Amino acid sequence: MARIELKDVVKRYGSVEVLRDIDLDIEDGEFIVLVGPSGCGKSTLLRMIAGLEPITSGDFLIDGERMNDVRPRDRDIAMVFQSYALYPHMDVARNMGFSMEIRKDPSNERTSRVKQAAETLGLTSLTERLPKALSGGQRQRVAMGRAIIRDPRAFLFDEPLSNLDASLRVEMRLEIARLHQKLGATMIYVTHDQVEALTLADRIVVLNGGDIQQVGSPLDLYERPANKFVAQFIGSPTMNIIPVQGKSNGVKLADGALLELPHLFGTIDAVELGIRPEHIDVVEVGDLVGVADVVEHLGSDTNLYLQVEGLGPLMVREHGNIPVQPGDRVGLRIQSENVHLFGPDGNALRCHTNEAAA
Amino acid sequence: MAIAQSRPLLAIGKYAALLGYLTFALFPLYWLLKIAITPDQLIFTEGTQLWPSSLTLDNFRTVLFQTDFLAYFGNSLYVSLGTAAATTLIAAGAGYAFSRFDFGGKRIIIAVMLITQMFPLLMIIAPIYKIVASLGMLNSLTSLIVVYTAFNIPFATFLMQSFFDGIPKDLEEAAMMDGCSRFQALRKVIFPLTLPGLGATLGFVFTAAWSELLFALMLISKNEAMTFPVGLLTFVSKFSVDWGQMMAAGVLALIPSCLFFIFIQRYLVQGLTSGAVKG
Numbered sequence: 001m002a003r004i005e006l007k008d009v010v011k012r013y014g015s016v017e018v019l020r021d022i023d024l025d026i027e028d029g030e031f032i033v034l035v036g037p038s039g040c041g042k043s044t045l046l047r048m049i050a051g052l053e054p055i056t057s058g059d060f061l062i063d064g065e066r067m068n069d070v071r072p073r074d075r076d077i078a079m080v081f082q083s084y085a086l087y088p089h090m091d092v093a094r095n096m097g098f099s100m101e102i103r104k105d106p107s108n109e110r111t112s113r114v115k116q117a118a119e120t121l122g123l124t125s126l127t128e129r130l131p132k133a134l135s136g137g138q139r140q141r142v143a144m145g146r147a148i149i150r151d152p153r154a155f156l157f158d159e160p161l162s163n164l165d166a167s168l169r170v171e172m173r174l175e176i177a178r179l180h181q182k183l184g185a186t187m188i189y190v191t192h193d194q195v196e197a198l199t200l201a202d203r204i205v206v207l208n209g210g211d212i213q214q215v216g217s218p219l220d221l222y223e224r225p226a227n228k229f230v231a232q233f234i235g236s237p238t239m240n241i242i243p244v245q246g247k248s249n250g251v252k253l254a255d256g257a258l259l260e261l262p263h264l265f266g267t268i269d270a271v272e273l274g275i276r277p278e279h280i281d282v283v284e285v286g287d288l289v290g291v292a293d294v295v296e297h298l299g300s301d302t303n304l305y306l307q308v309e310g311l312g313p314l315m316v317r318e319h320g321n322i323p324v325q326p327g328d329r330v331g332l333r334i335q336s337e338n339v340h341l342f343g344p345d346g347n348a349l350r351c352h353t354n355e356a357a358a
Numbered sequence: 359m360a361i362a363q364s365r366p367l368l369a370i371g372k373y374a375a376l377l378g379y380l381t382f383a384l385f386p387l388y389w390l391l392k393i394a395i396t397p398d399q400l401i402f403t404e405g406t407q408l409w410p411s412s413l414t415l416d417n418f419r420t421v422l423f424q425t426d427f428l429a430y431f432g433n434s435l436y437v438s439l440g441t442a443a444a445t446t447l448i449a450a451g452a453g454y455a456f457s458r459f460d461f462g463g464k465r466i467i468i469a470v471m472l473i474t475q476m477f478p479l480l481m482i483i484a485p486i487y488k489i490v491a492s493l494g495m496l497n498s499l500t501s502l503i504v505v506y507t508a509f510n511i512p513f514a515t516f517l518m519q520s521f522f523d524g525i526p527k528d529l530e531e532a533a534m535m536d537g538c539s540r541f542q543a544l545r546k547v548i549f550p551l552t553l554p555g556l557g558a559t560l561g562f563v564f565t566a567a568w569s570e571l572l573f574a575l576m577l578i579s580k581n582e583a584m585t586f587p588v589g590l591l592t593f594v595s596k597f598s599v600d601w602g603q604m605m606a607a608g609v610l611a612l613i614p615s616c617l618f619f620i621f622i623q624r625y626l627v628q629g630l631t632s633g634a635v636k637g
């Protein structure tokens with residue numbers, strides 16, 4: 001069990017700065033999810049915590065102890081690799097028990113733990129197979145088994161479910177959640193999948209281009225994104241961004257319409273307005289009028305891709321099935337209480353009155 | 359196979375091509391064997407026949423019991439095994455370093471190793487002779503091992519490096535996460551996966567050393583230190599080209615190479631790393 005701290009951690013490859021000023025305090029038993037676009041440094045950060053990649057500068061602490069120069073084997077951290085990295089010449093049981101074999105644990109204890117892990121992961125009938133005789137999902141589970149066989153101080157997962165089909169993914173996601181509840185161990189988890197991030201995380205860390213954009217609970221990031229990047233990265237479908245002109249009591253849209261936001265102050269600095277597709281209502285007479293381009297009926301929801309005159313494309317998600325056809329003109333109302341405003345630097349304007357009062 | 363079965367003509371064509379190639383490649387070996395078991399008096403009279411009218415093992419008997427052949431054979435075995443072991447050990451270490459570590463001067467070392475492979479042997483044979491002579495190591499089998507090892511290391515290193523490159527780095531890292539030191543990871547995970555590479559390198563170096571003539575001829579003049587290829591030449595002077603015995607000796611010389619390859623053949627089986635990483 002471990003509290004993990006990163007203080008001003010920097011990673012450079014030659015002159016290329018891959019990670020900048022990473023400050024992160026991970027509590028004992030917390031489930032942290034790292035998200036961000038490809039190449040933003042997620043794997044690198046994980047590998048630095050594992051000890052596989054030297055830290056260029058800054059401090060890395062486990063339970064208050066500086067671990068920068070400690071070898072991977074002495075950090076007592078388990079990792080599930082993006083590529084599984086199963087030992088091809090060992091059967092499933094030996095793959096899973098390898099860490100205990102190295103630590104010279106008694107073999108009867110090893111056998112029983114391997115058996116137990118194989119049961120948890122549904123691998124009991126496969127323990128004598130070599131990795132090459134396994135499917136992708138089975139290999140994935142062996143890789144998980146290798147990590148859970150011992151009680152490490154922390155678990156690192158690098159996109160562990162990226163290779164699975166949708167149903168197995170859901171199953172394994174639940175398995176990981178259960179595992180976290182059972183072991184209560186600190187876990188750091190990298191994923192590209194929004195659902196995984198939002199469902200598993202205690203806190204999500206959003207990385208972009210080597211910088212931490214925001215750290216917060218899934219709801220935090222969804223409701224109060226710190227900047228435009230986070231706003232567009234978290235949530236699916238993606239948030240609409242509309243250019244606006246700040247006014248004293250609201251914002252002026254590009255088509256000239258004025259959106260009054262009396263509950264907000266400081267709107268004068270706003271240059272862009274963000275509104276999630278689910279926060280725009282289809283109404284008889286609204287603030288805007290759009291022409292439907294594409295209509296997707298998902299059953300539970302309807303996605304409308306609209307062209308709004310003077311504003312450009314806009315996406316709207318409406319609950320239920322609504323009878324709109326491509327080419328129809330529909331009235332739209334922006335839920336003013338769910339509006340996000342961004343300043344010229346892309347940062348969110350923290351201007352909710354109720355928040356200011358709090 | 360599915361394609362071969364559905365098109366018998368194509369399959370027959372394939373096997374015919376294979377057969378043609380094998381005949382072409384193996385015919386000299388067949389001829390070697392044939393002459394070795396032909397009685398002396400028939401060698402010239404039945405020179406072009408595919409199979410002699412009578413057979414004999416006299417040539418083998420003479421070679422084994424009335425010449426120094428066994429001594430040559432032993433010398434060659436010693437030199438070849440020594441060279442193969444020394445070269446493979448060094449090449450494995452160097453290949454691993456080239457494959458896994460970044461260090462200053464790596465590019466330069468690789469370039470120099472490549473350059474050593476560009477010179478024809480004939481150009482450097484005189485300087486090598488001088489060096490070995492001034493060290494007082496002429497007529498010693500050790501000098502041959504040293505020289506052969508030096509000449510084989512660059513190629514063997516590149517060979518080993520490519521084998522190490524084929525083993526995902528993740529495997530070592532996973533082993534280290536599982537509690538191995540780097541050396542333990544090397545021994546428990548990487549080494550078993552490199553066996554095909556080690557086998558191929560051993561085989562390659564062994565054969566090269568086994569059949570090397572030029573340096574052996576230059577550096578060895580005493581009869582008791584001669585390796586097999588040099589010794590083979592003595593059949594020319596002593597018996598005014600005794601074809602039968604020479605061929606018998608040649609057949610015997612093939613035996614260790616064959617045994618060696620049969621022994622390492624199972625390590626040459628590819629695909630040992632399959633299943634390690636996804637995709």
Ligand SMILES: Nc1ncnc2c1ncn2[C@@H]1O[C@H](COP(=O)(O)OP(=O)(O)OP(=O)(O)O)[C@@H](O)[C@H]1O
Binds near residue numbers: 018038039041043
């Ligand atoms: N050895 C290296 N030398 C130089 N740059 C590197 C090296 N390894 C990684 N990088 C760079 O570091 C950045 C971060 O890489 P990293 O693998 O951490 O990305 P990632 O967020 O895990 O991406 P993905 O989601 O695609 O796995 C990338 O821009 C990559 O090009």
Ligand SMILES: [Mg+2]
Binds near residue numbers: 043044082
């Ligand atoms: Mg990655």
